[in-house]
Amino acid sequence: MGWMHTARFLTTAAQLHHLPDITVPEIAFVGRSNAGKSTCINTLTQQKQLAFASKKPGRTQHINLFALGKQGVTDAVLADLPGYGYAAVSRSDKQRWQQVMVNYLRSRQGLTGIVLLCDPRLGLTELDEALLEAVRPRVEDGLKFLVLLTKADKLTRAEQAKVLSITRLQAGGGEVKMFSALKKQGVDEVAQLLWQWSHPVGGAAPAEAPAEGAEAGEPSAPIEPSEPN
Numbered sequence: 001m002g003w004m005h006t007a008r009f010l011t012t013a014a015q016l017h018h019l020p021d022i023t024v025p026e027i028a029f030v031g032r033s034n035a036g037k038s039t040c041i042n043t044l045t046q047q048k049q050l051a052f053a054s055k056k057p058g059r060t061q062h063i064n065l066f067a068l069g070k071q072g073v074t075d076a077v078l079a080d081l082p083g084y085g086y087a088a089v090s091r092s093d094k095q096r097w098q099q100v101m102v103n104y105l106r107s108r109q110g111l112t113g114i115v116l117l118c119d120p121r122l123g124l125t126e127l128d129e130a131l132l133e134a135v136r137p138r139v140e141d142g143l144k145f146l147v148l149l150t151k152a153d154k155l156t157r158a159e160q161a162k163v164l165s166i167t168r169l170q171a172g173g174g175e176v177k178m179f180s181a182l183k184k185q186g187v188d189e190v191a192q193l194l195w196q197w198s199h200p201v202g203g204a205a206p207a208e209a210p211a212e213g214a215e216a217g218e219p220s221a222p223i224e225p226s227e228p229n
Ligand SMILES: Nc1nc2c(ncn2[C@@H]2O[C@H](COP(=O)(O)OP(=O)(O)OP(=O)(O)O)[C@@H](O)[C@H]2O)c(=O)[nH]1
Pocket: 031, 032, 033, 034, 035, 036, 037, 038, 039, 040, 052, 053, 054, 055, 056, 057, 058, 059, 060, 061, 081, 082, 083, 084, 150, 151, 152, 153, 154, 179, 180, 181, 182, 183
């Protein structure tokens, strides 16, 4: 979707109060370390290095914001969050980060949707369940929610079907989709969903979403470094 490809780096922050106030819908990518959050953002935006992805867990250590919107007019923001559950992080760092994240998810103004990424070989873990619990009041208030099972290329079709139904039960009827950055599975569906979340007016917005390839030839937005480290 052309809209997704307009993504550009906005800012990075280690703490909540360093984040700018945003007036457009913000969509957060959360999940365990190594689940594939940064890779997912790069795949959706078709920009290899927008968000830092790495084999080494714990790569993303700041909240990184990316702006979306045509002609430089921002109409939504994606937030790439550091992952949780990384064993090599000290206990105090883990607790500090969990607190930052829960505060972010509970209090961030303009937060419109959450994409919870999960490696289907691990399934939803205790930490994911705790996160679901933390955001439940906001979800009941209308916050959008998607569980994205990543690295689908590592599973057979039958395994995918099984993990989808188990996770749907665990997610209490919330939306669950399969995704593979490697095979580009689920990319258009997720892009479409995020567009709908950010452009809800009258439900007519999806039809206006530019078709894939509609912008061929248009220069892409300049990519700035996304992280200091
Ligand atoms: N096979 C396969 N590997 C993937 C996929 N998505 C991500 N990966 C790999 O998983 C590893 C972690 O990806 P990241 O995107 O850095 O994960 P992250 O959730 O941002 O991790 P943190 O920043 O530590 O929280 C990398 O080695 C990626 O190449 C996928 O769809 N298929």
